[in-house]
Every structure is written in C-alpha cells, then in structure tokens.
Amino acid sequence: MAHGGKPRPMKGIRQLAEHLDISIGTVSRALNGKPDVNEETRKRVLAAAEQLGYVANQSGRSLRQGTTNVIGLMIQSSRETVENSDNFFLTVTGGLQSVFSRHNLDLIMLPCPHDEDPYEYLKRMVARRIVDALILSETQRVDKRFDMLAKAKIPFAALGRSLSGVQHPWADLDFDGVANCAVDRLVAHGHRRIAISTPASDINLGFVFVEGYRRALERHGIPYDPALVIRAKSSEQGGYQVADELLGLKDRPTAVILIYELMAIGFYRRVMEAGIIPGRDVAVVGFREAPRAKFLQPTLTCFRTSLHDLGVELAEILLSSMPAYNHIYPNTKRQRTWPLELVPGESDAFHLTTGK
Amino acid sequence: MAHGGKPRPMKGIRQLAEHLDISIGTVSRALNGKPDVNEETRKRVLAAAEQLGYVANQSGRSLRQGTTNVIGLMIQSSRETVENSDNFFLTVTGGLQSVFSRHNLDLIMLPCPHDEDPYEYLKRMVARRIVDALILSETQRVDKRFDMLAKAKIPFAALGRSLSGVQHPWADLDFDGVANCAVDRLVAHGHRRIAISTPASDINLGFVFVEGYRRALERHGIPYDPALVIRAKSSEQGGYQVADELLGLKDRPTAVILIYELMAIGFYRRVMEAGIIPGRDVAVVGFREAPRAKFLQPTLTCFRTSLHDLGVELAEILLSSMPAYNHIYPNTKRQRTWPLELVPGESDAFHLTTGK
DNA sequence: CTGAAAGCGCTTACAG
DNA sequence: CTGAAAGCGCTTACAG
Missing domain, CATH: 3.40.50.2300 (Response regulator)
Incomplete structure (x- = not known):
C-alpha cells in the first residue's frame, strides 16, 4: 500500500521496508548480500535503495555489529x-x-x-x-x-x-639503509668528516638514521663524532640552520647527509651565502626525492621510493x-x-x- | 556488592553502573553534566569513569541522540x-x-x-x-x-x-583582491603586458582570480588578452611550464602573476635557464607566502595570511x-x-x- | 526464503 | 534526586 508514494527523504530501513512491503529483516539481508534471499527480492530491494538513496545508518550498524568499518x-x-x-x-x-x-x-x-x-x-x-x-x-x-x-x-x-x-x-x-648507502658513497669519494642531521624530537626515525650512520662509519674505521650530528627541524629552515652550524665548526665537515628532503633547499641557500657551492665545496646527500627539490641547482643526490x-x-x-x-x-x-x-x-x- | 572487584576492562555504562551500584540512567546524567544529579553522586561517577577509563560508546550515543559530535x-x-x-x-x-x-x-x-x-x-x-x-x-x-x-x-x-x-x-x-593588488602594482611599475596563471581544473578560485585580473586591467585601460592566461598545474612543475609557455610567446609579457606559491620555484628555474633574471628582466608576483619560497633569490613578492x-x-x-x-x-x-x-x-x- | 523479535549502548522523558 | 523503561536504526539468530 505504500507503493506509489513519491520518494520522501529516506529516514531508515523501516521506511524502505514499508515502501517495499516486506520486513526490515529481509531488506537488511538483501542489502548485505546474505545468500538466503530470493534473487527477485534482492533486486527489488537494491533498486529501491538506489532510487531512494538509502544507505544504512552507521551508528545502528556499529552498535549491533560491534564494528564500524x-x-x-x-x-x-x-x-x-x-x-x-x-x-x-x-x-x-x-x-x-x-x-x-x-x-x-x-x-x-x-x-x-x-x-x-x-x-x-x-x-x-x-x-x-x-x-x-x-x-x-x-x-x-x-x-x-x-x-x-x-x-x-x-x-x-x-x-x-x-x-x-x-x-x-x-x-x-629504510632509514638505516639510506644512511648506510650515503656514508658508503661519501667515503668512496674521499670524505671522512661527514655530518648528519636528525630531528630534535624523540621521533624514532632520527635514532634509527643516526644509528645506521654510526655503524656505517664504524665499518669504514671512521670514528663517530657526536659534534657532527646536528639536531634541526625537518624543514627548509632546519636545513638553513644545519648549514649555519656546520659553517661554525672548526674542523668543518666536507659532507652532510640530510634526513629530510626540503632541508636541502635551506642548506643550499645558507652555504651559497657563504660562497660555498654544493657539489664542489661540500657534498650533500638529501633524503627522499621531492618534486620541489628537483629544482635545486646543482641537482641533489637523493633517494626515490613510492x-x-x-x-x-x-x-x-x-x-x-x-x-x-x-x-x-x-x-x-x-x-x-x-x-x-x-x-x-x-x-x-x-x-x-x-x-x- | 560489585565494589572491590578489580577493574576489569570497561565494557560499557552497564558495568560502570554495576560497579557503582546505581542505575545507568544516573550514571549517564552524571557523566553528561545534567543538573539534576547529587554532587556527591556525580563525583563518584566521574572518579570511577576516570579510573576505569570509561568513555561512552559513540554509536550508542549517536543512535539515541541523532548526533555524532x-x-x-x-x-x-x-x-x-x-x-x-x-x-x-x-x-x-x-x-x-x-x-x-x-x-x-x-x-x-x-x-x-x-x-x-x-x-x-x-x-x-x-x-x-x-x-x-x-x-x-x-x-x-x-x-x-x-x-x-x-x-x-x-x-x-x-x-x-x-x-x-x-x-x-x-x-x-581573497583571490580577487590579490589579483587586483598585483595588477595595480605591476602597472605602477610600467608593465602593460601582464600574464597570469590559473589552474587547469574547474576549481572556482581560478575563475575568481582571472576575473579579478581582468577587471583590474580594465580599470587601467589595458585590453584583456586571453593568450596571457596560462593554465598550469599548481606546483613547481606548473611554474616551470608557465615560464616555458611565456618564453614562447611572440610579444613576450614583462610580468607574471602566479596563483600558487610554489610555482615561483619552477618559474625561476625555467627563466634562469634562459638567462632571464626575475626582478630584473621579468617581474614576478607570487601568491601566498610560503616558508620554502622564502629561499628564492631574488626574494619573491607575495601575500601573507594566517x-x-x-x-x-x-x-x-x-x-x-x-x-x-x-x-x-x-x-x-x-x-x-x-x-x-x-x-x-x-x-x-x-x-x-x-x-x- | 521470509517475518517477528531480541538486543547492541546509550540518553531521556516519565514516575516517584 | 534516582530508577525503570522506551527507543534510536540496525543485524541476526530463530521459527516457520
């Protein structure tokens, strides 16, 4: 008898069931793809739900099922x-x-x-x-x-x-692996004073990164110097700051490994202000490849991942x-x-x- | 009688009520700050909830209240x-x-x-x-x-x-206002061929931006030239592309207004590749001030907002x-x-x- | 294959 | 001030 009424705003499964003149249990089973439903019935239910824009209220489902999806x-x-x-x-x-x-x-x-x-x-x-x-x-x-x-x-x-x-x-x-690879590469190019940046916070990736770096140095027989571990924010500003601190060191490192891609932008800027050219006067290894770091000159050595x-x-x-x-x-x-x-x-x- | 049991994992308001030996209605009222609750009772309830880590199940609340918060x-x-x-x-x-x-x-x-x-x-x-x-x-x-x-x-x-x-x-x-301000400024500096970038998509801000630009030009009696409206992605790459297209125009514009801050990075790169220096050979106005655009040289004219x-x-x-x-x-x-x-x-x- | 009914965890009139 | 009960919108044993 509810047939033919113009589609009012759907209020719930009850309205849908009334509209179809069947029980809410069957409507629910049809909608949820339960096997024990007549295919004819299921089609009617799905069509009506689509037409009236019915979607099950999540609170109702969650409460009953104990799961929110x-x-x-x-x-x-x-x-x-x-x-x-x-x-x-x-x-x-x-x-x-x-x-x-x-x-x-x-x-x-x-x-x-x-x-x-x-x-x-x-x-x-x-x-x-x-x-x-x-x-x-x-x-x-x-x-x-x-x-x-x-x-x-x-x-x-x-x-x-x-x-x-x-x-x-x-x-x-693989922070570990990146640090390793970077150190290997830099050492192969003759570097022995290699600095590294790490976040100032307690985020674990910093520890993993520095630990990988430390072990790689060890492998090459290079002593680990805590003064070369620079804490900085992971941002352009942080990169600027890293460069600034490195410039102030007496036995200045010849290479740096940055933990965050955009740091390179600030780093470049700061060393260039000091007349130092990355790729000529100082070696820089960035972290993840980033679209915006692509515009750096000279191009940044970095790591790609999906x-x-x-x-x-x-x-x-x-x-x-x-x-x-x-x-x-x-x-x-x-x-x-x-x-x-x-x-x-x-x-x-x-x-x-x-x-x- | 439920007193003294060791705090099991909280399963719901029912457990909490049992633990306190009062009804769930009162627990609910106490928790929700209803006025008609004995202060003594409320304190006990809040303390127990805190101790047992009880927080109302959202599905239950939502279903009853019709609101999810x-x-x-x-x-x-x-x-x-x-x-x-x-x-x-x-x-x-x-x-x-x-x-x-x-x-x-x-x-x-x-x-x-x-x-x-x-x-x-x-x-x-x-x-x-x-x-x-x-x-x-x-x-x-x-x-x-x-x-x-x-x-x-x-x-x-x-x-x-x-x-x-x-x-x-x-x-x-205020895309409108930015376009306006940029045009005014550029015109005051003697520019009449001013290009503008806009997103390629149907996002409305592009239309608002270009419309503001068009009206500003009109105000200055400068004819609107659709060829100077460059569609590009809002990214460094997009900026690179804008520069590329401008370089290819026969009557090359002397100024450009970019709709997205990071575009300036790509734009700078491309024009510099062509030996053209922003701020000397071409005027650039960026959009929103961005930390990373701060490292551009020469510094970018842009707009600040919170x-x-x-x-x-x-x-x-x-x-x-x-x-x-x-x-x-x-x-x-x-x-x-x-x-x-x-x-x-x-x-x-x-x-x-x-x-x- | 379908319907009637219970019940998920809450809040809130309603009595008292 | 508190308790007992209804009911929000669902899903799912349970009958038939």
Whole structure:
C-alpha cells in the first residue's frame, strides 16, 4: 500500500521496508548480500535503495555489529609536522585506501590538535569506538600508544618502528639503509668528516638514521663524532640552520647527509651565502626525492621510493593483524622496512682532494 | 556488592553502573553534566569513569541522540591536490579544531579516494551519518555537492565560493583582491603586458582570480588578452611550464602573476635557464607566502595570511549555520573573503623602461 | 526464503 | 534526586 508514494527523504530501513512491503529483516539481508534471499527480492530491494538513496545508518550498524568499518589514521599535526608533512600523508593515504576499499573499509584521518596530548586524544578516540583499527604515525622512540592499543585489543599498525611493544606491526622507510648507502658513497669519494642531521624530537626515525650512520662509519674505521650530528627541524629552515652550524665548526665537515628532503633547499641557500657551492665545496646527500627539490641547482643526490606502495604495504600489514581479515592476508610479513633507491645527483659528485 | 572487584576492562555504562551500584540512567546524567544529579553522586561517577577509563560508546550515543559530535573535513586528494596541498589543510585544520574543541566536537578528515567520484563519496558519508556537519574544500565553479547537502539538510561550510547554491556559507581567500593588488602594482611599475596563471581544473578560485585580473586591467585601460592566461598545474612543475609557455610567446609579457606559491620555484628555474633574471628582466608576483619560497633569490613578492585564522573563521561560519550552535555565533557573517597582505620582495622591484 | 523479535549502548522523558 | 523503561536504526539468530 505504500507503493506509489513519491520518494520522501529516506529516514531508515523501516521506511524502505514499508515502501517495499516486506520486513526490515529481509531488506537488511538483501542489502548485505546474505545468500538466503530470493534473487527477485534482492533486486527489488537494491533498486529501491538506489532510487531512494538509502544507505544504512552507521551508528545502528556499529552498535549491533560491534564494528564500524572505519580505519583511522592518526596524525599529530605538531607545529613541526605541519611544516614538513607536505603531502606525505596524502600520498600514503592513497595507497592505504586502495587496499581498504577492497573490503568496504573507509579511511578517516584523525588529526590530533596541537594543544592536546596525543596519548589522551588516542585514548578518547579508542574509547568512543569510532574506528575498528588504527594506523599510527610519528612513531616515538618510546611510544606509550602501542601498549595502550595492545591492551585495549584494538588492531593497529604503525608507520615507523619503535622500542615499545617490540612485536607490533609496522612499515617503515629504510632509514638505516639510506644512511648506510650515503656514508658508503661519501667515503668512496674521499670524505671522512661527514655530518648528519636528525630531528630534535624523540621521533624514532632520527635514532634509527643516526644509528645506521654510526655503524656505517664504524665499518669504514671512521670514528663517530657526536659534534657532527646536528639536531634541526625537518624543514627548509632546519636545513638553513644545519648549514649555519656546520659553517661554525672548526674542523668543518666536507659532507652532510640530510634526513629530510626540503632541508636541502635551506642548506643550499645558507652555504651559497657563504660562497660555498654544493657539489664542489661540500657534498650533500638529501633524503627522499621531492618534486620541489628537483629544482635545486646543482641537482641533489637523493633517494626515490613510492609512498603509495608503502601505504599499500601498511594497509595489508594492518589487515593481516585484524582477526576479521587475517585469513585474506595470511602471509604478510608484519614488520617491513621499505626500500629507497639511490638517485645520484651532482650535489656529491666530486672527489675530495686530500690537500683540501 | 560489585565494589572491590578489580577493574576489569570497561565494557560499557552497564558495568560502570554495576560497579557503582546505581542505575545507568544516573550514571549517564552524571557523566553528561545534567543538573539534576547529587554532587556527591556525580563525583563518584566521574572518579570511577576516570579510573576505569570509561568513555561512552559513540554509536550508542549517536543512535539515541541523532548526533555524532563529529565534523568532517572532506579532502579531494586528486593527483594535483596531493602535489600541492602541502600543509595547507593541516594548518587550516588547526584553526578549525581550536573552535570545535570548545564545543566538544571532533574534527575528522575524509579523504576521497582518487578513483571515487567525490559526489558519490560524499553522498555515502552523509547517508552513513558519520558526521553532523561538513567542511568542503576544492570548491568547483559549479559544485553539485552544495545542492545535495542543502537538500539533505546537512549543515556545511565551504572553503571557497561557488556559483552553486549561492547562499551557502563559505570562507575564501581573497583571490580577487590579490589579483587586483598585483595588477595595480605591476602597472605602477610600467608593465602593460601582464600574464597570469590559473589552474587547469574547474576549481572556482581560478575563475575568481582571472576575473579579478581582468577587471583590474580594465580599470587601467589595458585590453584583456586571453593568450596571457596560462593554465598550469599548481606546483613547481606548473611554474616551470608557465615560464616555458611565456618564453614562447611572440610579444613576450614583462610580468607574471602566479596563483600558487610554489610555482615561483619552477618559474625561476625555467627563466634562469634562459638567462632571464626575475626582478630584473621579468617581474614576478607570487601568491601566498610560503616558508620554502622564502629561499628564492631574488626574494619573491607575495601575500601573507594566517591560514589558522581562516580555519577559525570557517569553523565559526559552520557553527553559526548549525541549529544547535547558532545561538552561540549569532552575528557571524556567513560568507567571508579572507584578506591577504602584500609582502613586497625583489622579484618585481624594478621599473620597466619603455624602450625595452 | 521470509517475518517477528531480541538486543547492541546509550540518553531521556516519565514516575516517584 | 534516582530508577525503570522506551527507543534510536540496525543485524541476526530463530521459527516457520
């Protein structure tokens, strides 16, 4: 009898069922692809839902099913991150979504406000049950968040290793390998005083990076000099500051390894102000290849990687640790260092003459 | 009698109520700050909740209240956006949150996957009732999303004007004003052939920008030449391309206005390759001041603004259009062009000699 | 294959 | 000031 009424705004499954003159249970089963539904009925239901724009209310589903079908990507937009996370997240996000969408999981980003403690923020989000699982970024050396999520039994994966919860699933850029490769390359060009930059914060990648550098030096029999480890913000400004500090050192290094791509821009600027030319007077190795660093002159030696594919990997790692999806990604390695490939440029393409 | 049990993982308001030996209704009222609760009781409840880490399940609340207390910021991470949205969103987000947090509203970002139609994506998010209200970005010249949200009675505000739904609430950078100011300045320096860049897409800001430019030219009695409107991606590469196209024009312009800050980097690079020096041979006016553009030499004439404050404004505009918050922001202007302030640099600081 | 009913975790009139 | 109960919109055993 409800037939023929003009499509009013859809209020819920009840209206849809009335419109079709069948029970809400059947509507639900049809919509959710349950097998025990007459194909004829299913078609009618799907057509009506489409026509009336019905989509199940998520709160209702979540409450009943205990699952939201939403994955959260937590972002700590600290002042420093805001300056340098340029598109990093949006690119990784693309990779994550390409996997999640296969399972009708939606990705949302959870930006932790500057003035809120990330741990408390996360706790709140978890308690509210807004998401089924989480991807964490900005992994700290010791990161309480992992232990909390483990205890709360919320599946998660981290962008970055940590000393905490040593068995937690993660994917991470191969900072270690980059530092290694950079040192090898510089040493081969005759350098022995090699500086390196690292973030000022407790973010773990800095430790991994410097540790790789230290071991590489050791391999070459070069003593590790803490004075050559420069703490700076990961930004153009930070690069400027690194150059500034290096210029002030008495036994000035002949090479520098930067941990963040845009630092090279500030670094170039500062040394050039001092009449020092990268690739001639000082060797520079950047980190990740960035579109804007491409415009540097001389071209920057750096490392190429696909952040999109890193996102894919991270998504699969997460799903493999979720009971509901584990069977689909059974053989996924739960901890994965993500490789970067050297892109040689002109910025370190000279041999250090011993007389210098 | 439930007293003294060791704190098991909190499962819901029922456990909390049992633990306290009072009814769930009272627990709820205490937690939500309702006035008709004994202060003693409220204290006990809050203490227990804190201790046991209880936070109300959002699905339960949403279902009952019909409101999620979540605001969504939709981001269309098109390939182009990913390249250039560097931190723009994260900065605006900070401003948005500073307002929303006053009302216990959480902001989440909804990144529309590359391969999904933004309109369909939004429709789905709306139907699922994941958020109470939305902030839209990447406003198109004609943007169906506005009409859909209006029809669905979902409160929203847009970052950017549009021709659609002319009365919709928005905040937008003053592209008009920037184009105007840039033209005035360049004309005052003797320029008459002034080029301008605009995005290749249908995003409305490009139209607003070019329209402001056209009117400014008109004011100065300079004919509008469509050949001087260069469509390019908003990125370093796009800037490179703009320079390339300008170099190829027969009656070469003496000045250019760029719509996106990072374009200047590519532009500089390309003209310098041709032996042309910005600020001497060609005048360049950039758009928004960016940390990385600060390292350009000669320094770029551009415009300064606070994206954080723009976020604050946008949040207030949104809240003023939400029935539940309207009374708190009664006098908020619902449509707001956001000013930018000229930062003079060296890139256009020369007078064009008529003989050139 | 379908319908009727229970129940997910909350909030909120309604009694008392 | 507190408790008992209804009901938000769904999904899913359970009957038939």
